[in-house]
Amino acid sequence: MHRRIFVPGALAAASLMLAIPASAASYTPGAPGIGDPYYPYYGNGGYDVSHYDLRLRYQPETDELQGTATVLARTTQDLSSFDLDFLLDVSEVRVNGAKAAFTHTGEHEFVVTPKRPLAKGTPITVVVRYSGVPSTKSAYGFTTWHRTPDGAVAADEPEAAWWWFPSNDHPSDKATYDVSVAVPDGTQAISNGTLQSTSSQRGWTRYSWRQNKPQATYLATLALGRFDITTSTSDGGIPVINAYSTDLGDNDDAARASVERTGEIVDWLSDWFGPYPFSTAGGYVPNTTTGYALETASRVYYSPKQFAKGSNVSVVVHELAHQWYGDDVSVKDWKDIWLNEGFATYAQWLWSEHEGEGTTRELADYVYASHPADDPFWTVAPGDPGADHQFDDAVYDRGAAAIQALRDEVGDTAFFAILKGWPKEHAYGNASVADFERYAEEVSGKPLAGLFDTWLFQPSKPAASAARSLAKGGDGAGTSVTRPKSWQSIEAAHGGHGH
Ligand code: TRP
Ligand code: ZN
Numbered sequence: 001m002h003r004r005i006f007v008p009g010a011l012a013a014a015s016l017m018l019a020i021p022a023s024a025a026s027y028t029p030g031a032p033g034i035g036d037p038y039y040p041y042y043g044n045g046g047y048d049v050s051h052y053d054l055r056l057r058y059q060p061e062t063d064e065l066q067g068t069a070t071v072l073a074r075t076t077q078d079l080s081s082f083d084l085d086f087l088l089d090v091s092e093v094r095v096n097g098a099k100a101a102f103t104h105t106g107e108h109e110f111v112v113t114p115k116r117p118l119a120k121g122t123p124i125t126v127v128v129r130y131s132g133v134p135s136t137k138s139a140y141g142f143t144t145w146h147r148t149p150d151g152a153v154a155a156d157e158p159e160a161a162w163w164w165f166p167s168n169d170h171p172s173d174k175a176t177y178d179v180s181v182a183v184p185d186g187t188q189a190i191s192n193g194t195l196q197s198t199s200s201q202r203g204w205t206r207y208s209w210r211q212n213k214p215q216a217t218y219l220a221t222l223a224l225g226r227f228d229i230t231t232s233t234s235d236g237g238i239p240v241i242n243a244y245s246t247d248l249g250d251n252d253d254a255a256r257a258s259v260e261r262t263g264e265i266v267d268w269l270s271d272w273f274g275p276y277p278f279s280t281a282g283g284y285v286p287n288t289t290t291g292y293a294l295e296t297a298s299r300v301y302y303s304p305k306q307f308a309k310g311s312n313v314s315v316v317v318h319e320l321a322h323q324w325y326g327d328d329v330s331v332k333d334w335k336d337i338w339l340n341e342g343f344a345t346y347a348q349w350l351w352s353e354h355e356g357e358g359t360t361r362e363l364a365d366y367v368y369a370s371h372p373a374d375d376p377f378w379t380v381a382p383g384d385p386g387a388d389h390q391f392d393d394a395v396y397d398r399g400a401a402a403i404q405a406l407r408d409e410v411g412d413t414a415f416f417a418i419l420k421g422w423p424k425e426h427a428y429g430n431a432s433v434a435d436f437e438r439y440a441e442e443v444s445g446k447p448l449a450g451l452f453d454t455w456l457f458q459p460s461k462p463a464a465s466a467a468r469s470l471a472k473g474g475d476g477a478g479t480s481v482t483r484p485k486s487w488q489s490i491e492a493a494h495g496g497h498g499h
Contacts, residue, residue, distance in 0.1 A: 027117040030082035032109050034170045038334045038387035039158065041106065043170025044083040047124065049073045051175050054165050057182040057204070058189070058224050060151040066131035069165050072175075075122045081113040085159075086166035087139060088132035095126050107139040108162045126166075134163040148287045149247065151187060151225030155294045155301035158334055158390075161217045171330040172430050174214035182206040183224055190223040190243045190284045192299050211297065213278055214428045216330045221296035223286050234263030238276050241299070243284035254307035255285045258316050265313070265320050265351075272350065273321070274420045277328035277427065283319065293493065295322030295344070306492065314348050314486065315493035321347030329426040336432045337390050338382040338456060341494070342399030343419075348490045349400055358484025364404035364467070367397045369481035373461040383433050383456030396494050401467075402455035408468045409451050410444035418443045 030046025033039070049071055056067035065088065075082075085108050093100045095114035102112050118124060134145035134152065144156030145163035154164045161167045178196075181189035182204045193211035200206075211220070227243040234240060240263045248255055259282075266281045283300035285307070293315050294301040300319040306312050325343035349360040358366075371377040380386075380394035382402060389395070407415040418440050425431075425439060433456065441448050454462045 027078045027080040029111075030077065030079050032083050032106065034168070034172060036170060036333050038390065041109065042085070042159065042334075043173060044085065044109075044168050046077050046079045046082045047073045047075050047168065049168050049173050049175045051177070052165060052167065052220075053178045055180050056164075056222075058151070058187075060184065060187055060224060063133045063135050063147060063152060064131065065134055065164060067129075067165075069126075069128045069130070071126040071128070071166065073124050073126065073168075075118045075120055075124060078120050079114075079118040081111055082118075084110045084112065084126075084128070084166040085162050085169035086110040086128075086130075087137040087162045088130045088134065088164075090128055090130045090166075092129040093126065096124055100126075108159075110166060128166045130166070137163060146286075146288050146290055148225050148245070150245070150287065151183075151223070153224075153286045153288055153301065154220075154222045155296055157218050157294055159218060161220060164222055165220075167217045169217045171216035171218060171334075172332055174216055174330065174428065174430075176214055177211040177220055178208070179211075179220070179222065180206060180208040181222065181224070186226065187224060188227040188229065188243065190221075190227060190229075190299065192220060192297050193278070194239075194280050195241065211278075213297075215297040215327065219295065219297040219327055219330075221294075221299060221301055223284050223301075225286055227284065227286075230260070232260075232263055234267050234281070236263075236267040236270060236276070238263060238266050239280045240266075241280055241282040243282075245285060245287040245304070247287045248285060248304050251285075251304040251307045254309075254311045255302065255304060257311040258307060258313050259283045259285060259302060261313055261316060262320065265317055266323075268351075268354070269317070269320055269324070269347065272347070272416070272419055273324040274423050277323060277423065281320070281323070283316070293319050295319045295326050295340075297323065297327045309492075312489055312492060314351060314489040317351040318344045318348050318490075318493040324423040328423050328428060330430050332430045332432040332435075334387070334390060335384045337385065337395055338399045338402070338433060339431065339436060341391070341395045342382060342403055345396045345400035345490065345494070346403045348486070348493060349404075352484060352486035352490065355486065357486035360404055360407075362481075362484045363486070363490070364401045365481050366484055366487065367401045368462075368467045370483075371461070375461075378461040379459045381457045381459055383452065391494070393491075393494075398455070402452075405451060405455050405462075405466065405468070406440060406448070409448065410440070410446055414444040414446075 033041040034043025051072040053070040093102045098115045100114045144160045146153045154160050161169045179191040189207035191209035196208045196210050226246045229243045232240045278298035285302045291305045321344040326340035349363045353359045380389045380392045382395045382399040
């Protein structure tokens with residue numbers, strides 16, 4: 001397809017024009033960012049990825065990662081060059097089989113210039129051979145590659161891929177994945193989806209994982225270390241694969257007592273959100289010192305710290321709810337984060353009610369009453385919180401209260417139809433807060449602009465009249481509302497995140 005055929009004589013000029021159109025001026029570099037208002041350099045312009053094939057080798061003793069990434073994509077403009085987001089050392093790049101020029105620029109950009117420019121709409125195969133010690137690489141002064149005593153973990157938000165594979169790192173470019181990693185015998189490699197095979201040769205074991213549903217780059221995960229892997233099947237027929245570091249010490253039992261409930265919770269969430277979107281479910285608990293959990297698609301990342309006070313099923317509910325709200329339907333831009341965190345938190349509220357530890361109503365009232373009007377909590381607008389406040393409590397708690405306010409306004413029948421219909425409406429796609437507003441109005445048949453403006457965008461505390469139950473009890477300031485039993489574990493699920 002990209003072979004150049006020499007044609008002598010008068011035909012030569014014409015055939016050259018086919019290979020490289022005369023209007024070479026229309027061939028321009030792809031943008032270094034995909035256009036996210038919070039993170040102008042995240043993702044890239046000019047192409048759309050459909051699949052990542054990562055064939056890697058990792059040595060836990062030295063943290064050396066080497067591999068070949070084969071990226072299948074299609075150009076979306078006439079391209080003279082394009083960027084990937086990547087930090088490791090590259091030895092060779094090929095585009096459609098031919099060696100390409102390449103260079104690292106900026107904090108995390110990697111520019112590839114193919115021998116021949118690429119016309120819009122062309123399928124391209126990009127092969128990147130690389131190596132490096134990810135823990136020694138930083139961008140913007142941070143690293144999201146977390147070393148453990150026996151290996152490492154790639155799991156972070158909104159960026160984690162730069163440390164282990166070259167990508168178009170933005171949730172709006174989803175792709176399927178084959179991740180195959182060789183590790184020394186006795187070490188395991190955990191990633192998303194289904195374990196297709198393991199094979200051992202000369203002291204190295206290769207784990208080959210497949211994510212056959214499109215996932216965002218930040219939801220791709222890799223854990224290397226010594227793990228105990230458990231498998232089961234939920235009543236609803238979802239295969240569950242969990243993995244526990246063999247070094248969890250005192251937290252081991254509480255971690256298992258929480259994460260082994262994955263199948264039960266996936267089935268329970270399916271009643272609210274519709275069919276589970278991935279071919280397997282599960283989570284892993286590596287021996288990290290980080291404090292957060294992350295909704296890595298079909299294989300949730302949990303920090304052992306979350307189980308330090310005993311079992312924590314609420315965090316499991318939160319991360320599994322993200323499989324629908326965040327992973328199946330992903331944000332269009334990072335400003336749409338409420339679509340992830342508001343709903344994952346609301347799922348914890350539903351679970352709290354299910355467990356008899358506080359109803360969604362009581363939790364919403366508690367959020368309202370426990371933050372007086374002058375609390376800076378209310379200055380953060382969950383519908384567009386700003387990059388510096390993307391994961392503030394307001395996005396989670398005010399965000400979930402906004403969902404309760406929507407339920408109050410439209411009634412339970414319409415509300416639960418929206419909750420279940422939304423993942424179906426945008427299955428494996430991307431959507432914005434504005435898309436959700438339109439969808440909720442369509443399903444409920446009610447104008448909702450005022451409600452969303454009050455709860456998602458107004459940088460101040462909604463009036464008492466907007467918080468239904470408190471219409472009886474004043475504006476909430478000074479009213480004592482008892483803290484629901486579930487409160488602490490709900491909050492613990494989103495404590496301590498960030499770099
Ligand atoms: N999305 C994660 C959750 O709610 C929390 C989170 C925010 C996070 N920023 C992060 C996790 C950075 C890891 C790294 O479960
Ligand atoms: Zn979350």
